[in-house]
Amino acid sequence: MASNESHGINVTQVCADILCEFLEVAFHLILYIRELYPPGIFERRKKYNVPVQMSCHPEVNQYITNVLQSVKPLIVKDELHRVVLAVLNSSHQPVERFVFEIAPVIARSLSNDNYLLRLEQSLRAFLLKLNVCDAVLEEIPSDCSFIILVYTKESSVLEIEQTQFIQNFPWIEADKSNYTMNDVKMVPLKAVSSDLIKMQLYAEESKQKIS
Template identity: 55%
Template sequence: MSSSSTPIESTSKIQVAADIVAEFLEVAFHCILHNRDLYPAGVFERRKKYNVPVHMCLHPDVIQYIAQILESIKLLLDTREVDRVSLVILDHQQNPVERFVFEIGYPSKYTDFSSDILFTELEQSLRAFLLKLNVCDAMLKPLPNDATWVIHIHTNDCAMLRLEEKQILKNFPWIEAEEKQKTMHSPTLVPMKTVSSDIVKMQLFVEESAMKCDPSTS
């Protein structure tokens, strides 16, 4: 007699992987906010993650917003129902001018997480992601002075309904993204980094809008 349920051992490994991805995304979000000058440098504190210097925003509203976002992402990672997470930078008309896209894949089979080699190799890979983010401003054109940002999660309808039910109770409801915020004008793709391991599969790239590159179109 077969069962469609996930074995407890596999579930715990999925949760470990979800924790790793969520922790990395938290640092990555803060790095993007700092390196793309979305907030004044004075509201960031210099720290280290994976032995890489990073900057974390100290503004309470930003900290709370990112924490609530990560709580939601973690719920979907635990059930392997998130395909990509995007930090979208918008101009004053709410048009996307930059999109940092984290594509997330899931290993078909999780190996033994007790091996320290696995985590050492993964840490090196995530370290490379942060090093790329620290120099991303040299690869991208400047943002408009009045830029804002938002997080988009790509998932399925059933997962979205469950997420909405849980988050409404915490006064942090998710809504479907406006079509205007999803549609980018003639984007240029800037590859950043890819990691494929027995724990996490992830790819980071940036989409840069032609509207930002040509002021006459904004």
């Protein structure tokens, strides 16, 4: 059986680190582009040679960090199906969802540097697409908030609940009202298929988001 370790490097761990770093930047960028918070709490940075906006709000940043630290072991075990950033209206009903569908890692070696180079180029394309996604999405209502949803195996949920390695950050099963939208319009945004990561991103928006 082929090993996913090469020269002491765990390929799935490297991919998990890269993916979580990308998701962190993507989440911050979505919050900025969709104007969930005032622009003053963001600062301009560069990632994958693309200008991005990152939040400076401690509570927002800690929430995103805690989520990603918790899901990283799921990526390593190929047990993460998708991660969703859901935009909720003032009644806590979802009006928009950014869905990151993630497939298991295929590569078993990092011997080819082109893997990482092509992956960086792909992630750069994701960020460029997110930068202009507001042009293809309807406006969201005022006073919106967000929640991050993680889709995994039921057995994985039980394991997370038992280990709970991040104190004061309990995982709970999402209420159906937090992730169910009726009369949904799907907007494909970007996909990448490489030996290291297979991922597609699309947005779902409620056609009644303005009503």
